[in-house]
Amino acid sequence: MKVVKFGGSSLASGQQFEKVINILRQDQNRKVIVTSAPGKREETDTKVTDLLINYATLTIETKPTNIVTEQLFNRYLEIANHFGLEEDKLQTIKEKIENLQYEKFENNDYLMASFKAHGERLNAKLMALILNHLGIRARFLDPEKFGFYVSDSANNAQVLDETYANIEALNLTDELLIVPGFFGITKDHKIATFSRGGSDITGAILSKGFHASCYENFTDVDAIYAANPNTVKNPYAITKMTYRELRELSYAGFSVFHDEAIIPAIEANITINVKNTNHSELPGTLIVPEANFEPENLVTGVASSDRFAALYLHRYLLNKEVGFTLKLLEILYRYNVSYEHMPSGIDDLTIIFDKSQLTNFKIKQLCQDIKATLQPDEMQWINDYAIIMVVGEGMRDNIGVLDRVISPLAQNNIGIHMINQGASRISVMLGTRQADANLAIEHIYHNFFS
Amino acid sequence: MKVVKFGGSSLASGQQFEKVINILRQDQNRKVIVTSAPGKREETDTKVTDLLINYATLTIETKPTNIVTEQLFNRYLEIANHFGLEEDKLQTIKEKIENLQYEKFENNDYLMASFKAHGERLNAKLMALILNHLGIRARFLDPEKFGFYVSDSANNAQVLDETYANIEALNLTDELLIVPGFFGITKDHKIATFSRGGSDITGAILSKGFHASCYENFTDVDAIYAANPNTVKNPYAITKMTYRELRELSYAGFSVFHDEAIIPAIEANITINVKNTNHSELPGTLIVPEANFEPENLVTGVASSDRFAALYLHRYLLNKEVGFTLKLLEILYRYNVSYEHMPSGIDDLTIIFDKSQLTNFKIKQLCQDIKATLQPDEMQWINDYAIIMVVGEGMRDNIGVLDRVISPLAQNNIGIHMINQGASRISVMLGTRQADANLAIEHIYHNFFS
Incomplete structure (x- = not known):
């Protein structure tokens, strides 16, 4: 049934x-x-x-x-x-x-x-x-x-x-x-x-x-699309994707439905079929469990969201200090602020936040507290931050896909502030200026779908 | 004097x-x-x-x-x-x-x-x-x-x-x-x-x-080289580099001297000249403050180290949980284990460790503790982990350098487990299998220096 x-x-x-x-x-x-x-x-x-x-x-x-x-x-x-x-x-x-x-x-x-x-x-x-x-x-x-x-x-x-x-x-x-x-x-x-x-x-x-x-x-909508139709003209309609792909794309702005809303269906491994009431003859998009999934394409979707901000911290010999990040997270916890990602260099740390939980006042307080406790040599709050997700089960273990994500941006002079791959194996996460995000999406999309 | x-x-x-x-x-x-x-x-x-x-x-x-x-x-x-x-x-x-x-x-x-x-x-x-x-x-x-x-x-x-x-x-x-x-x-x-x-x-x-x-x-040694001479034949001798470049390269195995050893000189902004007693007529390498530094090359050096291991964690809706990372870091703190980097996806987290502080027994205990406390859906200890650093003050704000790092690896079928850029602005950090690291160094080096 x-x-x-x-x-x-x-x-x-x-x-x-x-x-x-x-x-x-x-x-x-x-x-x-x-x-x-x-x-x-x-x-x-x-x-x-x-x-x-x-x-x-x-x-x-x-x-x-x-x-x-x-x-x-x-x-x-x-x-x-x-x-x-x-x-x-x-x-x-x-x-x-x-x-x-x-x-x-x-x-x-x-x-x-x-x-x-x-x-x-x-x-x-x-x-x-x-x-x-x-x-x-x-x-x-x-x-x-x-x-x-x-x-x-x-x-x-x-x-x-x-x-x-x-x-x-x-x-x-x-x-x-x-x-x-x-x-x-x-x-x-x-x-x-x-x-x-x-x-x-x-x-x-x-x-x-x-x-x-x-x-x-x-x-x-007729289907879930590989990119936002407002950004890319006539984007590819996805016929089949996995729960996890949907989750990663939802994170960066795919808004077909809220990713938490389908958890019970995911728990029971039930196939979800997104269809259009106005064109019910179309197959729509199937959202399926990861097991036995055969990807149609290398990349399933590309999305971006500008709901982020970042805090950059630099301190010489930062990574020698056991407990530096712990102290930082304790401050965040005290302010009831969660972080999204925390890419680190040797002496640098960037903490990426979802802006929705922050007010200007809270940002000011938080920064003051972090400065006083951690005494960074350098500290910068970056409001102009967009995150781009390139997602696909087909990317798993596929050598060279990263190059195909990066190349079109280099060719079109789009600066990448952050790149984060290594935790999720089915996605690449990029950070750009908000003004660059849509252009980046277009170029990445066309490099995989045209 | x-x-x-x-x-x-x-x-x-x-x-x-x-x-x-x-x-x-x-x-x-x-x-x-x-x-x-x-x-x-x-x-x-x-x-x-x-x-x-x-x-x-x-x-x-x-x-x-x-x-x-x-x-x-x-x-x-x-x-x-x-x-x-x-x-x-x-x-x-x-x-x-x-x-x-x-x-x-x-x-x-x-x-x-x-x-x-x-x-x-x-x-x-x-x-x-x-x-x-x-x-x-x-x-x-x-x-x-x-x-x-x-x-x-x-x-x-x-x-x-x-x-x-x-x-x-x-x-x-x-x-x-x-x-x-x-x-x-x-x-x-x-x-x-x-x-x-x-x-x-x-x-x-x-x-x-x-x-x-x-x-x-x-x-x-005559100079600090842009790559390890055991990996790359006749590598470029660096004439001038910044403290920070040295620090980032030391992290991944550059072993001219221990990076902590020169902190007092750095604090006083003193130029360090590495020279060879046996060829004192050669200019050697100058290590200088970042201020007013004019990079000679886009990339200053490439290094790799296999002193790392990684722990991969996956849990659905992980990033909605305030305090997940805090709990994790508290466990590490209890074991007196520091982490190096922590790239994160939406529902995934990889923690990269310096292996020198870990024994097999400690790894086992740590993993058990993490499993019991955080109940990940998936957890994997990865021993075969090398980190490659591509470093250069010239990379700062240079669009396209990332592409030049990644492309030769894609062309030569070298898999990238992790890529981390965004905290440090003068380096790209890559994770590969240990067996791939030297080959990766060679290809990256030649793409910038040949």
Whole structure:
């Protein structure tokens, strides 16, 4: 059987629902469907999740909510109308939307979690109603009803192990099961949401629990591409890649889904198929375990991200000093700052950070502390830092691939600040100035794919 | 003025002493001479230092010493004979050699230090006697007499700051000062030796104390070469390089002198001139401060060392875990093991060690501890590890140099396990299998120097 997840744009309107239903009809193995909340219908539209956040905020501030509840209901109603489903069939959805503001929550975090989760929850209900209306056997499966248990953390829930047993215990018939994504239930029956990756995580958990043969992840792109289409024109569509390749490319900005979101599927060695709801006839991209994987190309993908900054330290005889790095890491730990990489020379050390965890104030404090404790001869904070990842299982043990990564940069006068290979065997990591990153990507891409 | 140090082979025999004296005569600026102990006269000879170690061991074991004391005295006598210096002028040297075994020492460490130091000490005395005999004004300068103070550590002494003031207080006249290298005096008048670098350190300390215009270091090679002559035929003789270049190349096996030995000269920005006693007409190699340095070549030198081993760790989502590396370093710290480099991928970490600090037993324990604490998905100890350093101030900001390092390896099918650039701006560090290192050096060298 297959678990099939549809993203927000795939469920944004009646037309999109129609495509989804056709997809479900095409393959009897598609047994379990995970819904997202309705997304944007066009560029300027507001997602249902954002309407719900607005609704929650108004509720907390005890401001009038009648406009937003109407907006919300109309999103679902419009979809129902597309299929000729009578409005009175949507009575429970309407009531739920209107009653949310009167429910009691442990605190505002749980209030927010519960409001947000209803985007997915009501869309799953609606999907079941429409399928039944069209004569397709389908049933809304409430996470609370079958014990989709998560940890007691309102907006950063983690799935509990027993959930897998509860999924296994579910009987699969010819009836489709429609499960809302993005949230689970705590042991004391509160709704709690996943922090990132939303419905993708739910789909991955269900895939693992059901021992699915495939986890189909329907979104609005034809495939995962070997490079960002905004940087490289008509990039190669990857037909097959490994979990690890995806993880390394996600690190440097590949954003098909959050890499943590698919961990349960990876744990169960389930093939993930990324497909486009709007072009379901295309094969999409398969993401598979490393074992027995035969790479199509030397390089699978090239990505870059400028979410980094670096701190350069120099001190004569630095590497003779046992404990230098330890002291440094203890300072970072004290500031609750994690580092990404730490390339070292003989007397030099560069520490690369993810900028998102740093403020200018924190950087200043951190630098002062490091200076006072480690007394470097030279110290420099480098804000202009991009990391480029060139990734491919085919690179493993392939002599000369590094040369093919570096050469086009040399030929095009692109400076490399950092190069780091040796830990991961399936990737090369480069550091450049942010302004050079896109050009570097283009040249590297064309050296392997043209 | 210049401080001039002569190595053991430069002072091994009467002929060598003659070369040294000619060198001293050629330049009136050569005011302060640092002696080593007489080295080997030919391949199968025994160094005076080794004779002294033997003598110390026999003394500790209260075994007969008459043969070794005679061997020792004969080394000095043979040199004196070369200059027609009468044996009775060597009476104090003879007595010192014979009386050493009866002196009292705090412990056997200080006994060993004192015995060893007399190789240099008596050679300095002999040099002063011979110079005087030849009508050259010269004076043996006893480290004890002018306060060449070191820390209280028999075989790992560190110079004390006040020594520099004591050197400054010395009056320079037209009389040459002959100072024995390799040892100093503790505050309670015990002889203590430097752990490594021997006479080179003494010369560097004197250069700093005297504010020398140059520290000449005479040895038995014409110059420092851009590559090891055992690996590359007739390598380029470096005319000028920076302290930092020397340091980076020393790290990977350049063995002209121990890099720590010249720190005092570096601190005082003194130019070091490595010259050959046997070809003193050659310019040798200048080692200079980084400021205002104009590189002659893109790359200054290429070196490799196989004193390394590596530990590879892989764990999914490793880099999301704050404190992973900290835990790892705490384990290393507990075992008193320092690491050299730590290249990291997204979920991978390689830790490169200097093997000299590890035993098989320690490796096993360390690995067990790391496994238990960090629970990696994959872990591998790699013994076959060589590090290659390609070093040059000219590489700084030079786009394309990396490509010229990598290309010849790709063309010759040499696999690169690790590449690390980004901390040091004047070098590229590569990791290869040990069997590949020499071939890699050859190809890289020829790509820059042919």
